[in-house]
Every structure is written in C-alpha cells, then in structure tokens.
Amino acid sequence: MKAKILGKLSIDKNKIKNEISVIEESGFDDAYKEYSIGKWRTKSIWNQNGINGEAISKEYCGHAKRTFFSNQLTYINEIISKNFNTKYIKPVRVLNSCENGMIFPHKDYLEFKKGFNRVHVVLYTDKNCLNSEKDTIYHMRAGEVWYVDGSNIHSAMSLSEKGKFTLIIDFCPDISLEKIFSRNSSVVKDNIEPFVKYDIGLNQFLIQKASTNVLKKNKPLKKTLCNGLSKKCESWKNIKPERFVFFA
Numbered sequence: 001m002k003a004k005i006l007g008k009l010s011i012d013k014n015k016i017k018n019e020i021s022v023i024e025e026s027g028f029d030d031a032y033k034e035y036s037i038g039k040w041r042t043k044s045i046w047n048q049n050g051i052n053g054e055a056i057s058k059e060y061c062g063h064a065k066r067t068f069f070s071n072q073l074t075y076i077n078e079i080i081s082k083n084f085n086t087k088y089i090k091p092v093r094v095l096n097s098c099e100n101g102m103i104f105p106h107k108d109y110l111e112f113k114k115g116f117n118r119v120h121v122v123l124y125t126d127k128n129c130l131n132s133e134k135d136t137i138y139h140m141r142a143g144e145v146w147y148v149d150g151s152n153i154h155s156a157m158s159l160s161e162k163g164k165f166t167l168i169i170d171f172c173p174d175i176s177l178e179k180i181f182s183r184n185s186s187v188v189k190d191n192i193e194p195f196v197k198y199d200i201g202l203n204q205f206l207i208q209k210a211s212t213n214v215l216k217k218n219k220p221l222k223k224t225l226c227n228g229l230s231k232k233c234e235s236w237k238n239i240k241p242e243r244f245v246f247f248a
C-alpha cells in the first residue's frame with residue numbers, strides 16, 4: 001500500500017463539532033458528485049482565488065487563499081496554519097461522507113500534468129469509515145495525518161450515520177513530504193501504527209456487504225453493487241470511462 005500515516009494531531013472535539021455544524025448549515029459545494037454515490041460531500045475552504053464554491057481542484061502557480069466562508073472556521077484554519085507549510089498548499093477541502101456514501105474505485109490526477117501531494121487530516125470519524133487501496137482496507141482515526149497516493153486504485157466508504165469529516169490538503173507535487181510540515185507543527189510522527197482492517201480490497205468487501213442488512217436499506221447502492229458497478233449503471237453515463245476501474 002502506498003498510502004501511509006505521517007503522524008497524529010490532537011483534535012479538540014468540542015471545537016471541531018462547532019465548526020462541523022457551521023459547515024453543515026452553510027451547505028456543500030457541487031463538485032465531484034458524479035464520482036460518488038450516497039452522501040459524499042465536499043466544501044472548498046482554501047483555493048486559488050479564495051472564492052466560495054470553487055471546489056474543483058486545479059494546478060496553478062502560487063499558494064491557496066482562504067475562501068470568504070472559511071473565515072468562520074477559526075479552529076480548522078488554525079490546524080492548517082499551525083501545522084503545515086502554507087506556502088506549498090494548493091486547494092484545501094473538507095470532505096464529509098456518511099450513510100453509506102462511497103467514492104467509486106479510481107485513480108487520481110488523470111486530468112493533471114503532475115497532480116499533488118495529497119494529505120488527509122481526519123477531523124471526526126468512527127470505525128465504520130473505511131478507505132481502500134488495491135487489496136488493503138484501512139481506517140483513518142481522528143487526528144491522523146495520512147499521505148494518500150492516488151496512483152493506485154483506491155476507494156472509500158462511510159457506513160455510519162454521522163460518518164467522517166476530513167481535511168483534504170493538496171500540496172505542491174515537487175516537494176518532499178517532510179516539507180509539508182511547518183517548523184512549529186505539533187504533529188507527532190513516531191510510533192504510530194496504521195489501523196489496517198481487512199487484508200482484502202474494498203471492492204470485494206463491498207460486494208460482501210451488499211448482502212448484509214447495512215446495505216439492504218440502501219436500495220440504489222445495493223442495486224449498483226449487485227450489478228458489479230458495471231457500465232450499464234444509468235448514473236455513470238457521463239463519467240469519463242478512463243477514470244474508473246470497474247469491478248471484475
């Protein structure tokens with residue numbers, strides 16, 4: 001697996017709960033929905049122009065500006081500015097997935113020249129929120145900082161009601177991972193073992209899950225899975241076929 005844990009931050013549960021409420025009340029941006037099913041929602045908080053709603057990632061020169069909306073997110077901005085080297089940051093998005101929300105198995109950056117060094121910082125989660133890369137499923141715990149390599153096929157799904165809130169911070173692709181952290185970063189980097197849940201691919205795991213009670217309640221998702229996520233699926237017609245690797 002190319003994804004790796006880089007360290008762990010302490011997250012103040014009350015502060016993050018308050019800011020999650022602010023995000024939920026404001027609504028999410030309309031981006032990347034065609035690559036997901038169920039509740040898989042994105043909110044741009046730092047981007048090229050600092051404009052609310054510009055949630056599609058772009059390659060550009062320079063570093064990201066905070067959106068007007070994100071001025072309300074004092075604690076989240078503090079996490080970013082205190083721990084990371086902001087001069088290398090491109091977009092920052094908050095991702096929320098819950099209620100069986102899933103991103104289809106895919107590879108990243110196919111539309112870009114270089115892509116990014118992508119880091120996930122988990123703000124809130126539970127053990128029913130899973131990621132996969134090739135044949136491995138893993139769970140990112142709250143406060144963990146992960147490097148996620150998009151060149152291998154990967155996917156994710158959040159099976160719980162509340163689900164997961166994650167900061168997705170994209171850094172300049174030309175720097176080493178050591179340089180993403182600020183000098184005053186409080187990220188603890190030693191002796192952290194990743195939580196690898198199952199030694200099978202999420203694809204296989206989801207097919208198994210399709211017959212369980214969890215997904216019986218979600219008829220559209222069950223139907224999709226039982227079809228083997230094939231190209232026959234109506235909602236996939238507008239998706240670029242090269243972006244996805246479908247179930248065998």
Ligand SMILES: [Fe+2]
Nearest residue numbers: 107108150154
């Ligand atoms: Fe991805």
